[in-house]
Amino acid sequence: MPRTRTPYPADFRDQIIALARAGRSVESLAREFEPCAATIAGWIRQAGIDGGARDDSPTSLEREELARLRKENRQLRMERDILSKAAAWFARDELGSSRSSSS
Structure with a gap:
């Protein structure tokens, strides 16, 4: 907010x-x-x-550290989700190209 x-x-x-x-x-x-x-x-x-x-x-320093770690955690989760989706896309693409080349 x-x-x-x-x-x-x-x-x-x-x-x-x-x-x-x-x-x-x-x-x-x-x-x-x-x-x-x-x-x-x-x-x-x-x-x-x-x-x-x-x-x-928690002290102000601890609150600041928690906020920084939460932000970093959000960023890492977002990156993980992007990589997971990219890996799934590449695996699906690889699977599709291997089926078309073996036919």
């Missing part, structure tokens, strides 16, 4: 997270800045995971 807007810059997210850790509520940050409270809460949660304070989800 395509994103509806460009992602917020990393330094902006870091500033919002720092303000939240300094005691500002997520709701007040959401009112003052553009991101909704759920977005800010997600940033704070992910920062805790990446910082080692939480271990209930």
